[in-house]
Amino acid sequence: MQTSITNTPTRYGWATILLHWLIGVLFIGQFALGFIMVRLTSQRTAFELIQLHKSLGFLLLGLITLRIAWRIGNATPPLPASVGALERRTAPLAHLALYAFQIALPLSGWALVSVSTLEIPTMPFDLFVMPNLPLAESDAAESFWAAAHWYLAYVGIALVALHVAAALRHHFVLRDSVLTRMITPSSGGE
Amino acid sequence: MHARILGFAAFAACLAVPAAAAVALSDAAGSYTVSPAGSSIHFTIGKAGGGGFDGAFARFKGTIRIDNGDVGRSKVDLTIYPESVGTGQSRIDAFLRSDAVFDAANSPEIQFRSTSVTRTGDTSALVTGRLTARGKTFAEKFTAELDGLKGGTIKFHVTGKVLRSRYGMDVGTPLYSNVVDFDMTLTGKRG
Numbered sequence: 001m002q003t004s005i006t007n008t009p010t011r012y013g014w015a016t017i018l019l020h021w022l023i024g025v026l027f028i029g030q031f032a033l034g035f036i037m038v039r040l041t042s043q044r045t046a047f048e049l050i051q052l053h054k055s056l057g058f059l060l061l062g063l064i065t066l067r068i069a070w071r072i073g074n075a076t077p078p079l080p081a082s083v084g085a086l087e088r089r090t091a092p093l094a095h096l097a098l099y100a101f102q103i104a105l106p107l108s109g110w111a112l113v114s115v116s117t118l119e120i121p122t123m124p125f126d127l128f129v130m131p132n133l134p135l136a137e138s139d140a141a142e143s144f145w146a147a148a149h150w151y152l153a154y155v156g157i158a159l160v161a162l163h164v165a166a167a168l169r170h171h172f173v174l175r176d177s178v179l180t181r182m183i184t185p186s187s188g189g190e
Numbered sequence: 191m192h193a194r195i196l197g198f199a200a201f202a203a204c205l206a207v208p209a210a211a212a213v214a215l216s217d218a219a220g221s222y223t224v225s226p227a228g229s230s231i232h233f234t235i236g237k238a239g240g241g242g243f244d245g246a247f248a249r250f251k252g253t254i255r256i257d258n259g260d261v262g263r264s265k266v267d268l269t270i271y272p273e274s275v276g277t278g279q280s281r282i283d284a285f286l287r288s289d290a291v292f293d294a295a296n297s298p299e300i301q302f303r304s305t306s307v308t309r310t311g312d313t314s315a316l317v318t319g320r321l322t323a324r325g326k327t328f329a330e331k332f333t334a335e336l337d338g339l340k341g342g343t344i345k346f347h348v349t350g351k352v353l354r355s356r357y358g359m360d361v362g363t364p365l366y367s368n369v370v371d372f373d374m375t376l377t378g379k380r381g
Binding site: 051120 | 237238239241279281282284285288289290291361362364365
């Protein structure tokens, strides 16, 4: 039984598994945080949670960039032979959409803070000042990016729900290795 | 040529001596009520990455009493109504008035009561006192510069730095500096 950092032709390695779950937990956490932070009565807590949401968003943007680079530079284990033709075609599209949303969401959030007339600086985890995107500040632009961020979040979380449902179906209905191979690292073969 | 320039410079320098410097303490002595019309209380908070955040209080009241013969026995009282804070951005004003910062509903007044006044120059003094905001009181220092005395009207330029964290207003640090820079013009009318 061998474990590997990199993917093998049949299994995922540690790096992919770790990034997958870290991003998954952060993504769902960010959705919950975003949902809660705009509904609080305490302005202080809201302010602090929004800053945390910004910090985690930049962390996610970094992690997803790493994940995409890792995916491009590594072998991707093929789906088990039992997977049907329709799913074989749609699964990569669903994954592509997930990646696209994971990039678009933090970018739209970054655009939102950049154009906001509140001009609140961004300091991920209080470590350094993140510059704004070169976009013109205005109330109209702020409303636009706030709406864009909001819609992307809801479609993004729907994609995550679809992804989770598909993984559960693979495990409990189809009883194949699609979910377990994202939990247990490469062991050199099916 | 050089001498003439120097001579002119010396003459100009004499003219530039502030009129206030010539104010005798006995002329300034008396009780004044701070007049909102000729007064302003501005503040600036530095922002991470440069720039600052400016605001002002529109409503305040106060009295200035200058002791005849002993500046040290002078007194300054100032009450600021944080509800009147204005930054030009209504969402920020609402945030500042809320319990995140001033909690204006429960702490409607910010008070300064001087405890000592020390003359530091012909027209300047260091004013030490107790600042109370959100139920917390600390000693603070402000520099007062006499800006004019005409008739029954006296004008001071007052500056000072206050650490907001001590008053339970540390929200937003370190994005926004803990140091609040005050810049006030206080015009007092005698009586």
